[in-house]
Amino acid sequence: MKILFQGDSVTDAGRDRSNPADMGEGYPRYASAMIQDSFSDTDFEFVNLGISGNRTEHLVERLEADFIEIQPDIVSILIGVNDVWHHYAFEYIETTDHQFEENYRKVLDAIKSRTNARILMIQPFLLETVDPVKQELCEELERKKAIVKKLADEYADAYLPLDEVLHGMTEEEPAYYAADGVHPTPDGACCIGEAYLGAIAPLIELLS
Numbered sequence: 001m002k003i004l005f006q007g008d009s010v011t012d013a014g015r016d017r018s019n020p021a022d023m024g025e026g027y028p029r030y031a032s033a034m035i036q037d038s039f040s041d042t043d044f045e046f047v048n049l050g051i052s053g054n055r056t057e058h059l060v061e062r063l064e065a066d067f068i069e070i071q072p073d074i075v076s077i078l079i080g081v082n083d084v085w086h087h088y089a090f091e092y093i094e095t096t097d098h099q100f101e102e103n104y105r106k107v108l109d110a111i112k113s114r115t116n117a118r119i120l121m122i123q124p125f126l127l128e129t130v131d132p133v134k135q136e137l138c139e140e141l142e143r144k145k146a147i148v149k150k151l152a153d154e155y156a157d158a159y160l161p162l163d164e165v166l167h168g169m170t171e172e173e174p175a176y177y178a179a180d181g182v183h184p185t186p187d188g189a190c191c192i193g194e195a196y197l198g199a200i201a202p203l204i205e206l207l208s
Contacts, residue, residue, distance in 0.1 A: 001207060002045040003035070003200075004072035004117070006059065007079050009183060011050025020047045026184060030193025031200075038197060039204055047072065055082045055095055056103035063107055068114050074203050075117045076196070077107070078162070080124030080148060081182055084141045088134060101147045108155040118203045121156040122196075123148055125163035127174035127181040160199040162192065 005011050005028040013026025023029040023046060032046040049066045051058065056079055059067075067075065083095035095103070111117055126141055145163060152159040166177055169191065174181065177188030184192060 001042055001074070001204065002047065002070070002072045003032070004067070004070050004075040005031075005046070005048045005050055006066070006075060006077045007050040007122075008054040008082050009050070009052035010081075011048065011078055012052040013050070013184075013189070015048050015050070017051075020049060021045075023048050024050075025186070025189070026050075027189045027192035027196060030190045031196040034193055034197045035200065035204065038201065039208070042204065042208055050078075053082060054079065055086065055093075056080070056100055056107070057095065059107050060103050063110055067107065067111060071115055072117045073207055074120060074200065075111060075115075076120040076122060076200065078122035078124065079104070080144045081126060081141070084124075084126075084137060084144055085182070087140065088137050097143050097147060100144055101151065104147070104151055108151060112155060118157040118207065119155055120158045120160065120196075120200055120203065121148060121152040122160045122199075123162045123164070125166050125178075125182075127166060127178050158199050158203055160195060162195065165195050166191070 010026060011028060013024035015024030016022040023032050028048045036044055047070060059079060083100050086093040087095065111119060123145055124141065169177060176185065177191060178184045
């Protein structure tokens with residue numbers, strides 16, 4: 001069973017891009033190990049093609065090579081924070097809500113029509129850490145999160161409300177899970193891996 005991890009730096013997490021089987025140091029590393037342990041009788045091929053800095057437009061650009069040609073059995077997508085973050089870090093870059101939905105929909109339409117993959121969509125997240133987050137950024141992310149949920153209702157076979165999951169973890173300060181609010185610590189990546197396992201397990205059981 002081939003499982004494809006797609007997204008930005010949270011998924012990339014320092015992986016060796018010359019080796020798609022390298023899971024990096026982020027949640028794909030933990031999730032893949034947990035999946036294999038939980039379904040020990042299933043042979044898995046894990047592929048990580050997340051790329052740091054990517055926005056939804058980049059997923060469209062690499063749709064053919066990094067989605068369609070892979071022909072995964074399950075594909076998970078975690079994207080969106082850069083569509084917001086880059087708007088504030090680099091003022092000349094903006095992904096409007098309409099563009100965001102259009103880009104994401106192109107990817108999902110292609111997966112649905114040109115592969116047999118089950119789709120796990122993951123909600124983008126941003127945690128309040130040391131530096132206060134701009135109110136405008138938070139409001140824009142909320143709109144993008146709503147679009148992801150809307151598209152998940154239309155296209156996804158499973159949905160992981162990751163922002164809500166991480167905000168619901170009150171045992172530690174937010175920086176414990178992501179020091180800068182975006183890039184998970186090892187402990188944060190492990191927590192995401194556990195949530196990922198819970199979301200994807202029904203799809204694996206369905207395909208097994």
